[in-house]
Amino acid sequence: MAKVLLFGALSDLAGWREKTLEAKSVADLRHLLAAEDAGLGLALDGAGVQVAVDQAIVRHDAALTAASEVAFLPPMSGG
Amino acid sequence: MITLTDQAFDPGTLMSDFCRGRTETGAVASFVGLARAEGGAAAVLELDAYPGFTEAQIALHVATAQGRFELQDVRIVHRIGAIVPGEPIVFVATAASHRRAAFEACDFLMDYLKSRAPFWKKETGPDGARWIEPRPQDLSDLARWETP
Numbered sequence: 001m002a003k004v005l006l007f008g009a010l011s012d013l014a015g016w017r018e019k020t021l022e023a024k025s026v027a028d029l030r031h032l033l034a035a036e037d038a039g040l041g042l043a044l045d046g047a048g049v050q051v052a053v054d055q056a057i058v059r060h061d062a063a064l065t066a067a068s069e070v071a072f073l074p075p076m077s078g079g
Numbered sequence: 080m081i082t083l084t085d086q087a088f089d090p091g092t093l094m095s096d097f098c099r100g101r102t103e104t105g106a107v108a109s110f111v112g113l114a115r116a117e118g119g120a121a122a123v124l125e126l127d128a129y130p131g132f133t134e135a136q137i138a139l140h141v142a143t144a145q146g147r148f149e150l151q152d153v154r155i156v157h158r159i160g161a162i163v164p165g166e167p168i169v170f171v172a173t174a175a176s177h178r179r180a181a182f183e184a185c186d187f188l189m190d191y192l193k194s195r196a197p198f199w200k201k202e203t204g205p206d207g208a209r210w211i212e213p214r215p216q217d218l219s220d221l222a223r224w225e226t227p
Binding site: 012 | 195
């Protein structure tokens, strides 16, 4: 199971910050999330959205292990 | 040292602590960023961060600053969560043997923190809430440090 985290505008849009889902890859996870919530699916494909697995930025097709923490990061705004 | 906190902090105390016991530091420069009211348009600022990741990304930038300027030490404190106008959001202090490195490193670190650091910022006022992007000025400030 992957722990999925959303930040910033993505979390507002989805209405949640954290959930656990079964997925083998980041691509797999995006399909699952888009099937649940089409609006979130579009937003995850938006310009500048980065993906971090276990706190390291990865490509959008990265594989996931059982213990992965996957974070979808909208464009960073600075503080 | 880099700290994210959801509690208000006192910049004076941080500055005194940072300066204490430095017998070989000739210069300490600091910057304090405060939340602006924007004439009443911003009642609350909310800063979202990814604990662990955000500090690690800032630490990478501190390492870049240490490679670029003759720094002895850096202290960064950044608020997260809900912040009201007038409260400090960010404190940066740099210590060096001489002032130029301290001033420039502080400026360099702030330009990164204001434009590229992993924070997501939401302003709530009478007209509702909106997520804030870096201003063009923040990005051109950052570009000053790029080598051609």
